Amino acid sequence: MSLRARLFLSYLVVVLLALVVAGTYVARSVERRYTESYAYALQVQARLVAEGIRPDLRRGADLVELERRARRFAWRPGVYIGVRDARGWKPGTDPAQPPPPEVIEALDRLRPTSTQRWDPSTGEVRLFAAYPVTDRGRVMGVVHVSAPRLWVDRQLRPIWWALLTAGTLALLVGAFFGLRISRSVTRPIGELERSAEALSRGEYGKAVEVRTRDEVGRLGLVFNRLSERLRETVEDIRAERNRLEAVLAGIRDAVVAVDPGGRVLLFNRAAEEMLGLRPEAAGRAVEEVLPDPPLARLLQGAAAGREQCEELVLPGNGGRVVEVTASPIRGEGGRPAGAVAVVRDVTELRRSERLRRELIANVSHELRTPLTSIKGFAETLLGGALHDPQHARRFLEIIESEANRLMKLVDDLLELSRLESKGVTFQLQPVDLDRLCRTVVERYAPHAEEARIRLNYTGHGQAVVHADPDRVEQILTNLLDNALKFTPEGGEIRVRVSREGTHAVVSVEDTGRGIPPDDLPHIFERFYRADRSRARRAGGFGLGLAIAKHLVEMQGGRIWATSRPQEGSTFSFLLPIVQEAPLEAAPGDAHRPCA
Ligand code: ADP
Numbered sequence: 001m002s003l004r005a006r007l008f009l010s011y012l013v014v015v016l017l018a019l020v021v022a023g024t025y026v027a028r029s030v031e032r033r034y035t036e037s038y039a040y041a042l043q044v045q046a047r048l049v050a051e052g053i054r055p056d057l058r059r060g061a062d063l064v065e066l067e068r069r070a071r072r073f074a075w076r077p078g079v080y081i082g083v084r085d086a087r088g089w090k091p092g093t094d095p096a097q098p099p100p101p102e103v104i105e106a107l108d109r110l111r112p113t114s115t116q117r118w119d120p121s122t123g124e125v126r127l128f129a130a131y132p133v134t135d136r137g138r139v140m141g142v143v144h145v146s147a148p149r150l151w152v153d154r155q156l157r158p159i160w161w162a163l164l165t166a167g168t169l170a171l172l173v174g175a176f177f178g179l180r181i182s183r184s185v186t187r188p189i190g191e192l193e194r195s196a197e198a199l200s201r202g203e204y205g206k207a208v209e210v211r212t213r214d215e216v217g218r219l220g221l222v223f224n225r226l227s228e229r230l231r232e233t234v235e236d237i238r239a240e241r242n243r244l245e246a247v248l249a250g251i252r253d254a255v256v257a258v259d260p261g262g263r264v265l266l267f268n269r270a271a272e273e274m275l276g277l278r279p280e281a282a283g284r285a286v287e288e289v290l291p292d293p294p295l296a297r298l299l300q301g302a303a304a305g306r307e308q309c310e311e312l313v314l315p316g317n318g319g320r321v322v323e324v325t326a327s328p329i330r331g332e333g334g335r336p337a338g339a340v341a342v343v344r345d346v347t348e349l350r351r352s353e354r355l356r357r358e359l360i361a362n363v364s365h366e367l368r369t370p371l372t373s374i375k376g377f378a379e380t381l382l383g384g385a386l387h388d389p390q391h392a393r394r395f396l397e398i399i400e401s402e403a404n405r406l407m408k409l410v411d412d413l414l415e416l417s418r419l420e421s422k423g424v425t426f427q428l429q430p431v432d433l434d435r436l437c438r439t440v441v442e443r444y445a446p447h448a449e450e451a452r453i454r455l456n457y458t459g460h461g462q463a464v465v466h467a468d469p470d471r472v473e474q475i476l477t478n479l480l481d482n483a484l485k486f487t488p489e490g491g492e493i494r495v496r497v498s499r500e501g502t503h504a505v506v507s508v509e510d511t512g513r514g515i516p517p518d519d520l521p522h523i524f525e526r527f528y529r530a531d532r533s534r535a536r537r538a539g540g541f542g543l544g545l546a547i548a549k550h551l552v553e554m555q556g557g558r559i560w561a562t563s564r565p566q567e568g569s570t571f572s573f574l575l576p577i578v579q580e581a582p583l584e585a586a587p588g589d590a591h592r593p594c595a
Pocket residue numbers: 482483486510512513514515523528529530531535539540541542543544545546569
């Protein structure tokens with residue numbers, strides 16, 4: 001039942017109770033007063049009769065005759081007037097039957113009496129009065145008067161109706177005011193309820209109208225203050241969260257936080273990218289949403305209060321290597337409040353560490369051979385060969401050649417290091433590729449002839465590329481050096497410039513020994529040589545192609561190789577064509593490529 005209905009009903013019950021109590025009280029007292037008045041009237045009547053018959057009684061007149069006369073005083077039918085003797089006996093009745101109680105009392109006390117009782121002779125309730133007739137203290141008889149009680153009730157009936165009508169009117173007025181009062185009390189409470197509901201739906205800061213200064217009004221004021229405070233708090237929390245999200249979004253490491261139950265609380269964009277977390281992962285169990293079980297295990301361990309740090313390889317995504325630091329979050333009083341994991345992608349770091357280790361190993365290895373050779377020949381010379389001019393010269397020539405090799409190695413390493421650290425400036429400009437290649441090929445013609453290798457060139461009239469001419473020459477030189485190195489006598493090297501869409505392609509094809517398919521994908525790596533012993537004999541360190549690759553890529557091009565073992569290899573690189581640019585507009589833009 002609603003509060004309003006309860007209030008209204010209570011009000012109605014209270015009004016009804018008050019009416020019943022007051023009505024009953026009024027009705028009773030009115031009835032009593034009426035009855036008393038009637039009884040009094042009967043007594044007066046009895047007295048009048050008594051006074052009237054007193055002389056006759058004194059004379060000793062007949063009681064029956066007296067009664068007959070007395071009855072003439074009856075003011076309406078139904079009124080009984082009787083005369084009894086000094087003992088209360090009525091002539092003509094059974095002397096053994098005791099007189100009525102009011103008669104006995106009147107005779108005993110010698111004063112008028114009245115009563116209300118059931119009258120067996122008429123079969124109704126009647127009012128009785130008795131008046132003793134005395135003569136100088138001597139009782140001569142009793143006048144006995146009665147009237148039906150019904151007459152009193154008849155008199156009272158209009159009063160009852162008036163009372164009932166007044167009561168009903170009072171009840172109606174009470175109900176009307178009860179409705180108004182209950183509404184005025186419950187309306188602000190209803191408003192409060194609706195506002196509280198809006199608050200629970202997240203509509204903060206909604207104020208209720210305060211109309212009164214009573215308890216409900218004060219409750220409204222407190223509610224408004226509470227709602228305002230809540231809005232401020234929620235805004236603070238929201239701002240705090242936004243700041244946190246902004247900070248998290250700015251962190252390149254993946255960050256994932258879980259609650260003590262292992263449910264995901266929050267994560268940043270890096271976590272979405274690195275760990276494949278979807279936005280709907282929030283609120284779900286960490287082992288469900290994280291693809292990597294060890295990572296979920298680390299987070300759960302941290303949530304249980306243990307600091308965790310481990311390096312993991314993530315499944316999928318190219319097997320990224322990550323370093324995970326998972327720490328417990330402590331809440332108030334040091335209670336565990338979950339855990340946060342910071343996942344750092346260390347793939348590149350580990351790769352560069354591995355490359356550095358490999359580089360040191362490779363460089364040491366490459367240095368060792370010529371140094372051993374130099375040391376050996378120097379010792380031989382010191383050991384006496386110095387005095388043998390013929391041998392001494394040959395040994396010194398070997399020492400010089402090895403020293404040159406060492407210098408070439410150091411130069412190549414320096415070049416590679418500069419290229420990798422982007423410390424090289426490119427003078428990009430329109431370059432006539434055809435003319436440049438032709439010039440380089442012409443320069444190589446004597447070497448080819450010496451090695452009995454045919455060297456020819458096929459040009460492409462219109463191939464102006466956007467490049468650094470010195471660097472393009474360096475690339476082509478590297479490729480031609482290799483072709484000459486790995487092509488046997490009687491072989492052939494063909495250099496060709498062609499066009500492929502927006503790029504010009506330079507290819508160097510030889511009929512040399514070719515490259516085994518297993519080695520082909522690696523030949524552009526540093527220190528990689530397809531046939532180690534032979535390549536070393538040929539004087540190479542496996543750095544030329546790595547340098548060429550860097551040079552091509554840093555000018556916006558691409559380099560690749562195809563080969564059929566024992567039939568030959570083709571090395572090609574492409575560069576972007578500049579068609580519109582006039583060749584004369586030479587001074588190229590200084591260009592320093594960045595990562
Ligand atoms: P290197 O100084 O040893 O020649 P490169 O980086 O230029 O170093 O070449 C790497 C390896 O690729 C060589 O050792 C060789 O095995 C292979 N290679 C390069 N060019 C050719 C070619 N034209 N024919 C066959 N093998 C080649």
